[in-house]
Amino acid sequence: MDRDDSQGQERARLEHCPECGSVEMRNNLYFCRGQRIRVYVQCIRCGEFVTRYTLRGYTSNKSYESLLRGLRDTRLTSGKRMLRIVEGFGKSVAEEYRHVLELVKTKQDDRRIEEIIEGDYPDSLE
Amino acid sequence: MKFEIVTPRNTRRILVFAIALLAGFIMTRLQLEGLTDAGRLTLGIFTTAAVLWILEPFPLYVTSFVIVILEVVLLGRPGGPLGLSSTGYSIFLHPFFDSVIVLLLGGFVMATALKRYGLDQRISRAILSRTGTGPRRVLLGMMVTSAFLSMWLSNTATTALMIAVAIPIVSAMEPGEPFRKAIILGIPFASNIGGMGTPIGTPPNAIAIGILAQMGLRLSFIEWMFRSVPIVIVLLIVSWLILCRMFPPRIEHIDLHFKDQGAMGRKPKFILVVFACVVALWLTSGWHGIPSAIVSLMPLVVLFGLRLLRDDDLQDLGWGILFVVGGGMSLGIAMRESGLTEWIVGLLPFQSMGTLGVLIVFAVVAAVMTSFISNSATANLLLPIVVGVSALEPTTAAVAVAIAASAAMVLPVSTPPNAIAYGSGLFKVRDMALAGGMITVVSMPVIAMFIYLFF
Ligand SMILES: [Zn+2]
Numbered sequence: 001m002d003r004d005d006s007q008g009q010e011r012a013r014l015e016h017c018p019e020c021g022s023v024e025m026r027n028n029l030y031f032c033r034g035q036r037i038r039v040y041v042q043c044i045r046c047g048e049f050v051t052r053y054t055l056r057g058y059t060s061n062k063s064y065e066s067l068l069r070g071l072r073d074t075r076l077t078s079g080k081r082m083l084r085i086v087e088g089f090g091k092s093v094a095e096e097y098r099h100v101l102e103l104v105k106t107k108q109d110d111r112r113i114e115e116i117i118e119g120d121y122p123d124s125l126e
Numbered sequence: 127m128k129f130e131i132v133t134p135r136n137t138r139r140i141l142v143f144a145i146a147l148l149a150g151f152i153m154t155r156l157q158l159e160g161l162t163d164a165g166r167l168t169l170g171i172f173t174t175a176a177v178l179w180i181l182e183p184f185p186l187y188v189t190s191f192v193i194v195i196l197e198v199v200l201l202g203r204p205g206g207p208l209g210l211s212s213t214g215y216s217i218f219l220h221p222f223f224d225s226v227i228v229l230l231l232g233g234f235v236m237a238t239a240l241k242r243y244g245l246d247q248r249i250s251r252a253i254l255s256r257t258g259t260g261p262r263r264v265l266l267g268m269m270v271t272s273a274f275l276s277m278w279l280s281n282t283a284t285t286a287l288m289i290a291v292a293i294p295i296v297s298a299m300e301p302g303e304p305f306r307k308a309i310i311l312g313i314p315f316a317s318n319i320g321g322m323g324t325p326i327g328t329p330p331n332a333i334a335i336g337i338l339a340q341m342g343l344r345l346s347f348i349e350w351m352f353r354s355v356p357i358v359i360v361l362l363i364v365s366w367l368i369l370c371r372m373f374p375p376r377i378e379h380i381d382l383h384f385k386d387q388g389a390m391g392r393k394p395k396f397i398l399v400v401f402a403c404v405v406a407l408w409l410t411s412g413w414h415g416i417p418s419a420i421v422s423l424m425p426l427v428v429l430f431g432l433r434l435l436r437d438d439d440l441q442d443l444g445w446g447i448l449f450v451v452g453g454g455m456s457l458g459i460a461m462r463e464s465g466l467t468e469w470i471v472g473l474l475p476f477q478s479m480g481t482l483g484v485l486i487v488f489a490v491v492a493a494v495m496t497s498f499i500s501n502s503a504t505a506n507l508l509l510p511i512v513v514g515v516s517a518l519e520p521t522t523a524a525v526a527v528a529i530a531a532s533a534a535m536v537l538p539v540s541t542p543p544n545a546i547a548y549g550s551g552l553f554k555v556r557d558m559a560l561a562g563g564m565i566t567v568v569s570m571p572v573i574a575m576f577i578y579l580f581f
Contacts (some may be wrong), residue, residue: 034436064549065293071286071546072241075234075444077329077502080182082282082542086549 011120012103013113017043017050025050051113054126063090142183150174150196160472164207164464167200172466172507175457179503186500187446190453194218197460208463217463221455225419226325226336227448232422233326234443236401237279239429242439243394244387245401246279246287251384254291261305261375264382266366268292269312273320273362277327278405280444281317285543288313289550295380296552305375307553311561314543315365315535322529323358325350325418329451330505334528336455337509340462343521347408347418353525357576361533364572365565372561393434400425447502454506467514476517484517485574489530493566496534501541505531526577533569535562 014023022045030038037055042048059066067089076082109116117124154170161169171193178189201208202215210217221227240246250271257267268288276284292313296306321328325335325347331354335345390398407414407421429435461467476484488508495504505528512527513520534540536559538548544558 064551065290067549068286068290068293068546072246072283073442074282074286075280075447076282076542077447077450078182078186078500079537079539079541079545080500081185082545083539083548086545089549 010103011109011116012100012107013109013111013116014104015041015050015113017046017048019043019048020046022046052126059093063093139183142181143178146174146177146181146183149177158469161469162207162465164201165466165469167207168460168464168466171196171200171460172457175453176507179507180499182500185446186503187449187453189503190449190456193453193457193460197456201460201464217459218456221336221340221459222449222452224336224339224452224455225417226332226339226455227452228419229335229422230326230329230332230448230451231443232404232419232425233278233324234280234447235422235426235429235435236404237283238439238443239397239425239435240279240401241283242435243391243397245394245397246275246283247291248387248390248394250275250287250291251387254382255384257382259379259381261377261380262366262370264295264380265305265308265312265369268309269316269362269366272313272316273323273358276317276320277323277358278401280447281321281328282542282546284317284320285314285546288317289547293550295382298381299377303376304373305377306373307557308369308373308375310547310550310552311373311558312365312369314541314547315369315562315565316362317543318532318535318541319358319361319365322354322361322532323351324354328532329447329502330509330528330531333451333454333502333505334509334524336451337458337513338521338524340455340458341513341520345521345525346412348410348412350525351409353577353580354529356580357529357573360572360576361565361569364568365561368561368564368568372557397429397434400428450500450502450506454502454509457506458510461510462514467510470511471514471516474515476515479517481517481522482574482578484515485523485526485578486570488512488515488523488527489533489570489574492527492530493534493570496531497536497540497566501531501534522577526573529573529577530570533573534566536566537562 015025016023017025020043022043024044026042026044028040028042030040037058039053039055041050041053043050057070067086111119150170150173153173154166156166158166158169174196175189175193178184178192179186197218198215200206202210202218204210204212204214208214240249253271253274254267257263268291272284272288275287279287289310292309296309299306322331325331331350335350338345404421404425407416407424408418411418411421430440479487492504492508495508508527508531509524512518512523515523532541535544538545538555538558540562544562547553548555548558
């Protein structure tokens with residue numbers, strides 16, 4: 001969604017371990033051809049399973065190269081739209097990253113992550 | 127997800143939409159000599175569509191559906207100006223599953239399968255591994271690979287793939303090496319050019335075939351390629367020469383060492399066989415009599431039936447593009463049925479010009495338009511008109527304009543491949559404008575001459 005359309009609806013939340021409350025996590029990525037990539041998050045402190053994310057998109061810190069990979073699926077006939085995507089992409093990833101860090105610090109949503117998802121993003125539940 | 131309707135962007139979208147409707151309304155009110163009521167209303171629809179496709183307040187396919195709504199409300203009601211029956215309005219909907227749409231759909235399915243099983247990468251490496259290490263030869267190899275792939279894949283996907291291949295090669299060169307620009311510019315240019323090569327290579331080609339089919343003129347897959355491939359080859363060589371001249375290499379060798387990809391698995395091999403069969407059937411449809419659109423449905427049945435492609439793949443097929451093409455053809459029907467095409471053609475001062483002159487004029491108009499607006503939108507707006515020009519045989523005119531619509535590559539906004547390459551940050555707009563501008567200028571007489579001389 002366009003950034004200027006999302007004002008006032010954004011949330012940020014740091015992942016906490018349900019067992020020990022730690023915020024230090026290890027991401028274990030599972031790849032199996034024909035299935036979406038899944039990330040199993042493990043607590044570094046107590047080793048407990050925390051959550052699983054199913055991957056829809058992946059952006060590395062080399063964002064132009066990530067974009068190229070994503071674009072191999074794209075069919076677009078408008079150069080204008082493509083230019084907006086390309087120009088917005090690298091900038092928006094870096095910008096949003098800083099913005100999220102800021103949100104987590106200043107106005108973190110205190111609900112549990114599944115409460116936020118159930119409330120506002122029921123599509124994302126598996 | 128919650129969302130708000132009133133945002134600054136939506137306000138702009140609604141405003142542009144209102145302007146487009148107003149412009150269309152004004153056109154219907156003008157007293158234009160020789161234009162019927164239906165023709166005036168269609169001129170209004172055409173104007174609204176043109177404004178929306180030029181200013182792009184929303185994705186291009188939305189405009190396609192605006193066109194259909196306006197067509198049916200203004201022209202298609204029973205007892206309306208076209209005198210249609212109560213079900214007659216479906217003539218405006220038929221183009222959305224026209225044979226050329228089905229042909230494209232099959233092409234998209236094949237392209238998705240090639241990508242899903244990494245065959246696009248394998249094909250690119252198979253060609254590139256034969257280029258040697260001379261910089262000029264590597265550039266030629268990159269361009270030939272891009273052009274070949276974009277005949278079958280979308281120009282966008284091809285460019286994204288090939289630039290990803292090129293980035294490590296270019297990064298290994300010195301920052302001041304001029305040839306970096308040649309390689310990064312050569313890929314989008316070659317992808318634009320390669321798209322001309324097959325009916326499924328890029329949407330304007332399909333639109334041309336669809337518009338001709340509406341007039342009862344059939345242009346088969348292989349007939350298209352007979353006309354387009356020689357142009358592709360010439361433009362590719364010209365572009366290569368221009369890039370080598372503008373950005374002469376200082377380095378002497380380029381190493382293309384790819385990681386060994388290992389043996390091909392069974393599934394990719396099977397996909398390759400399916401692809402080869404489909405292409406063979408497309409090319410020989412005149413001989414076996416199965417229309418190429420129906421051939422297109424076969425990979426869909428085989429690949430989705432055997433679960434080699436999945437439901438996610440179906441959703442990602444590029445429906446938006448199909449709807450853009452459908453919208454253009456729907457507009458074409460209204461223009462012909464209402465007499466608008468004939469009327470516009472009557473205004474054009476072509477009686478005194480020779481065939482070649484008219485072809486060049488249209489090619490230039492197409493190229494200028496597509497420098498700033500989408501190639502497909504240009505084709506949608508121009509093709510219904512050019513096929514009506516009596517100085518030209520419709521097939522000749524349509525092929526020339528469709529191909530010219532892919533030939534403009536001056537600015538980053540000119541085509542999606544140009545925009546992708548620009549995102550690399552490895553060249554300035556000026557570099558693209560100079561090299562791309564030269565290619566565009568040279569391509570106009572090349573396209574017109576080839577089409578004129580051989581058909
Ligand atoms: Zn823990």
